[in-house]
Amino acid sequence: MAKARQVAGGGRAVEVPPERLRGWFERFSASHGGIVTTAGTPHEIGVTAADGTTATATVPFGPLEEPSLDALVAHVLVPRRIALLLVRLGGHSVGIARDGRVEVSRTDRHLVHGRSAAGGWSQQRFARRRAG
Structure with missing residues (x-):
């Protein structure tokens, strides 16, 4: 289950277990008209939806080799x-x-x-x- 909390400056932070991350992005995409752009660095991945809503995921145990959602999901599922x-x-x-x-x-x-x-x-x- 994801845990959400308000953050300073507006918006909210959502903690998502690794095994639910792919589904979270699929639900985000469905709720906001699809994902239009995906951009990232080795330390975070950001997506923008069709309605302008953005979501940024911080890469745990970085850096990420390829800045994409599929690479992020594979990265968080590695046993550590x-x-x-x-x-x-x-x-x-x-x-x-x-x-x-x-x-x-x-x-x-x-x-x-x-x-x-x-x-x-x-x-x-x-x-x-x-x-x-």
């Missing part, structure tokens, strides 16, 4: 193995995913010393300086 890394204060996770599923992952947590909502020694020292 990717590394995942998530880092935040107090923890991290790493993993490897293939075809949308995490194959292996590790997570660790860290105690963050000196982080307290009440403040620390320096905060109290500066407060005393301000007081006189």
Whole structure:
């Protein structure tokens, strides 16, 4: 199922799963009177419909060798193995995913010393300086 959201400056962004991309462009073409032009770069493909509506697809894991819709669909359907890394204060996770599923992952947590909502020694020292 495609997920749509509004974007700054007008228009909307639609996230389409790779296996549904060809059908999405076919439905776009049928809804807007057919695709008149297709143009692209190694990093994105844009189409313009007969009624003037445009759609731009960003190439994941680019670059794309041939800027066409058929090449884009073939490109997104290639199975890929990717590394995942998530880092935040107090923890991290790493993993490897293939075809949308995490194959292996590790997570660790860290105690963050000196982080307290009440403040620390320096905060109290500066407060005393301000007081006189």
